[in-house]
Amino acid sequence: MNAPSNRRQFLKTTSNGFGYLAFAALAQQQALRAGSPLAPKNPHLQPRAKHVIFLCMQGAPSHVDLLDYKPKLTADDGKSAPALAGRYGQAKLMGSPWKFNRHGKSGLWISELLPSLAKHADDLCVINSMTTDVPAHPQAFTQLHTGTTQFVRPSLGSWALYGLGTQNENLPGFITINPPANATRSYGSAFLPAIYQGTKIGGNSLPGGGAFARRYNGAAEETSIANVKNDRYSLDTQRTQLDLVQALNQSRMAADGGTSAEVEGVIESYELAFRMQAEVPKVLDLSQETDATKDLYGIGNDNTDTFGKQCLMARKLLEAGVRFIEITHGNWDQHFNLKTALQRNCDAIDTPxxxxxxxxxxxxxxxxxxxxxxxEFGRTPHSQGDDGRDHNNKGFTLWMAGGGVKGGMNYGKTDEYGYEAEENKMHIHDWHATVLHLLGLDHEKLTYRYAGRDFRLTDVYGTVASEIMA
Structure with missing residues (x-):
């Protein structure tokens, strides 16, 4: 970066912020030349995807009611499941209360709960053979994001940003919208430099989350990153203050031998936060979108308004160059009240x-x-109580679209009831390896040296599912 005097010269160019924008543009060029940790990097392979939007349904959606059609389960509805008697007592099979139909030229089976998504059947690669290690939410949710159930490890988004860098130096490369309050590992960078961790927008235990729980009125302030604005000091004063702090950070790093991942991460994070002040309000403002676009996402409808805004915001962040965007929608844990709660969840997300x-x-x-x-996993084909399903980590469904995957296909399958994956099993490690491969990253080469060992997202596992790639 240039000397403080040069920064202030750009800041004083005008009084309405255009001087700052000029500085931000110059700062971006300088950062790229200086080898910023966020600068774009060459992938290992020819990438099929440049960005990821991960729509995370926290709580485990029921695959046998949505995307894994099981006519045998419907036919045997109410029959006992003797193999489960030791654990569940008199567990009974429960056929899906909803009808499935074929959709698109591909004829994918999709539940009537997802009528809008069904129109895009030919874009979907539906993986019916997902597996994970533990049928407990905290561990499985952590493994979905980091590859491990136990240890503090970098998240998938952090690994992607570390491996590829970002395309906009004035925005975070990894943004998480409405993350659960107790799941910071899902967007944490662990031992990677702090600059690679996800930046949170909104987020608490409510389905809408934080600022999204309020009605959007067109003002960017209603849906923004916490503390992105400074109402106390001008940009010029902030820059002077930050220059002092960064000088102290540089002195600390020099005293430690000239290199420190932790201090470097702090320095980069402070600079990014300063640059974000000009970019974030513009990107998060949905007021300039057309009515047709808002209708497309279900904005203005009580059922779909919140998630629709989040999905539209994801598209805008994507266009601005953000590498990895995750949106979390909660409360898919239907141990009871399945018929009402699953319908409500699907109504909220299907149109967006x-x-x-x-x-x-x-x-x-x-x-x-x-x-x-x-x-993080699926649900059991047998009932829990009169109207619920329990956890199932041995077989569940996840779909992907775009980014180089084949559309209109099912990959893998579970048994005739949907209990367990039995063909083309895809463990979380395999899925992580496949996602990285689509981004042009070799999961065995994407490593980081820490505590005397080269760590990677997939540990010592992971097989790329090349069959799903277009």
């Missing part, structure tokens, strides 16, 4: 997700964007 796919496609963005939908 379909709108996102259509919007990306018509803008020519889907081919370079990997869209992912899924949760």
């Amino acid at each position: 997700v379909a709108g996102l796919l259509q919007d990306l496609k018509q803008r020519g963005l889907l081919k370079d964007t990997l869209v992912i939908w899924g949760g």
Whole structure:
């Protein structure tokens, strides 16, 4: 970066912020030349996708009610499941209360709960053979994001940003919208430099999350990153203050021998936060979107308004160059009240997700964007009580679209009831390896040296599912 005097010269160019924008543009060029940790990097392989939008359904959606059609389960509804008697007592099979139909030229079976998504059947690669290690939410949710159930490890988004860098130096490369309050590992960078961790927008235990729980009125302030604005000091004063702090950081790093991943991460994070002040309000402001676009995402409808805004915001962040965007939608843990609660969840996300796919496609963005939908595991084919399903980690469903995957296909399958994956099993490690491969990253080469060992997202496992790639 240039000397403080040069920074202030740009800041004083005008009084309405254009001087700062000029400085930000110059700062971006300088950062790229200086080898910033966020600068774009060459992938290991020819990438099929440049961006990821991960639609994370926290709580584990029921695959046998949504995307894994089991006519045998329907036929045997109410029959006992003797193999489960030791654990569940008199567990009974429960056929799906909803009808499945074939959709698209591909004829994918999709539940009537997802009528809007069904219109995009030929874009979907539906993986019916997902597996994970532990049927408990905290561990499985952590493994979905980091590859491990126990240890503090970098998240998938952090690894992607570390491996590829970002395309906009004035925005975070990894943004998480509405993350659960107790799941910071899902967007943490662990031992990677702090600059690679996810930046949170909104987020608490409510389905809408934080600022999204309020009605959007067109003002960017209603849906923004916490503390991105400084109402106390001008940009010039902030720059002077930051120069002092960064000088102290540089002195500390020099005293430690000239290199410190922790201090470097702090320095980069402070600089990014300063640059974000000009970019974030513009990107997060949805007021300039057309009514047709808002209708496409279900904005203005009580059921779909919140998630629709989040999906539209994801598209805008994507267009601005953000590498990895995750949106979390909670409360898919239906141990009881399945018929009402699952219907409500699907009503909230079906139109926005379909709108996102259509919007990306018509803008020519889907081919370079990997869209992912899924949760940490699935649900049991037998009932829990009269109207619920228990956890199932041995077989569940996740779908992907765009970003180089084949559309209109099922990959893998579970047994005739949906209990366990039995063909083309895809463990979380395999899925991580496949996602990285689509981004042009070799999961065995994407490593980081820490505590005397080269760590990677997939540990010592992972097989790329080349069969799903277009």
